[in-house]
Amino acid sequence: xxxxxxxxxxxxxxxxxxxxGTPIGITNSALAMIAAVGVVSLFLxxxxxxxxxxxxxxxxxxxxxxxxxxxxxxxxVGSEGRRYFPFVFSLFMFVLFGNxxxxxxxxxTFTSHLAVTFVMAAVVFVAVTIIGFAHHGLHYFRMLFPHxxxxxxxxxxxxxxxxxxxxxxxxxxxxxxxxxxxGHVMLKVLAGFVVALGLIGGWLxxxxxxxxxxxxxxxxxxxxxxxTILSCIYLNDAIHMH
Amino acid sequence: MSEHQPPGSSxxxxxxxxxxxxxxELSGKKAEARGDRQSSEKIGIGxxxxxxxxxGVIVGTAIGLGLDYWLGTKPWLMIVFFVVGSAxxxxxxxxxxxxxxxxxAEQKAAEAARRQNEx
Numbered sequence: 001x002x003x004x005x006x007x008x009x010x011x012x013x014x015x016x017x018x019x020x021g022t023p024i025g026i027t028n029s030a031l032a033m034i035a036a037v038g039v040v041s042l043f044l045x046x047x048x049x050x051x052x053x054x055x056x057x058x059x060x061x062x063x064x065x066x067x068x069x070x071x072x073x074x075x076x077v078g079s080e081g082r083r084y085f086p087f088v089f090s091l092f093m094f095v096l097f098g099n100x101x102x103x104x105x106x107x108x109t110f111t112s113h114l115a116v117t118f119v120m121a122a123v124v125f126v127a128v129t130i131i132g133f134a135h136h137g138l139h140y141f142r143m144l145f146p147h148x149x150x151x152x153x154x155x156x157x158x159x160x161x162x163x164x165x166x167x168x169x170x171x172x173x174x175x176x177x178x179x180x181x182x183g184h185v186m187l188k189v190l191a192g193f194v195v196a197l198g199l200i201g202g203w204l205x206x207x208x209x210x211x212x213x214x215x216x217x218x219x220x221x222x223x224x225x226x227x228t229i230l231s232c233i234y235l236n237d238a239i240h241m242h
Numbered sequence: 243m244s245e246h247q248p249p250g251s252s253x254x255x256x257x258x259x260x261x262x263x264x265x266x267e268l269s270g271k272k273a274e275a276r277g278d279r280q281s282s283e284k285i286g287i288g289x290x291x292x293x294x295x296x297x298g299v300i301v302g303t304a305i306g307l308g309l310d311y312w313l314g315t316k317p318w319l320m321i322v323f324f325v326v327g328s329a330x331x332x333x334x335x336x337x338x339x340x341x342x343x344x345x346x347a348e349q350k351a352a353e354a355a356r357r358q359n360e361x
Contacts, residue, residue, distance in 0.1 A: 163327050166301050166305070167294075167327075170297040171297035
């Protein structure tokens with residue numbers, strides 16, 4: 001039986017060039033990301049090809065995903081959030097399709113790599129911090145000190161708030177990465193049981209596998225939702241400051 | 243049928259009752275769907291809270307280790323920032339839970355207001 005972690009191995013498919021001794025090339029992870037971007041573009045582009053007033057099935061799927069994120073931004077950030085809609089929508093679709101395409105057998109789940117999820121979380125974190133400073137100037141440092149607390153508590157509260165603020169990209173990225181990795185390892189291990197137990201006892205893990213696959217589909221959507229809504233909440237904190 | 247009622251009104255009453263029942267059934271189904279969505283939201287909340295705590299501790303300890311390495315004060319800053327990180331983790335958890343509480347209360351208030359308007 002193959003190792004359940006083998007599915008996360010990065011393989012270089014076509015080496016392109018080297019930067020300072022580090023080979024750069026298209027890996028299976030990069031290919032999966034390109035595929036996700038391609039599928040999202042096809043889904044949105046072809047869905048809106050005939051933008052009808054009364055939408056068909058495909059067009060209403062596209063409109064539903066648009067309205068879902070537009071409502072999320074309106075509820076969590078307010079009208080100021082509309083400017084950031086393109087970024088938040090791209091983020092949601094990229095993570096969602098990355099998770100969902102990873103559920104196809106023999107494909108690669110790029111969201112199961114901390115390097116990928118951490119870069120996305122870091123972009124959100126840096127962008128939110130810049131937006132905060134752009135909106136409030138140096139007043140944004142008030143984020144680190146709660147209103148109404150006595151001044152002498154700043155010695156304790158400011159480091160705590162600072163660590164709390166810095167922990168955002170960690171929790172954002174580790175959550176997505178851990179959920180996807182654990183789910184795929186679990187599927188692989190259960191699938192291994194099916195093969196090992198054969199025709200006689202393999203039916204029980206196979207039944208469990210069907211259930212877990214459904215659960216994984218739920219988690220794929222749920223994690224994309226959580227990643228996006230937390231980005232919205234951080235954005236709201238930066239614009240409105242509590 | 244009494245004389246001041248126009249003909250066919252009992253037929254109308256029956257149809258009205260049937261339509262109302264159908265409507266009630268439909269909104270009942272909608273309420274059920276809302277319940278489903280809430281239960282999947284709860285899975286999300288649970289996952290968030292567990293990680294919020296760990297992330298604070300990890301970041302605090304990492305900052306402490308980094309400062310120790312930089313200033314050569316092993317292991318004191320690591321210990322201090324471990325405590326600070328734990329406090330930050332707990333604060334994250336409390337904040338997430340409070341925000342969730344507020345959202346739930348708002349939802350309940352909205353539901354109650356809607357029911358009062360209907361009833």
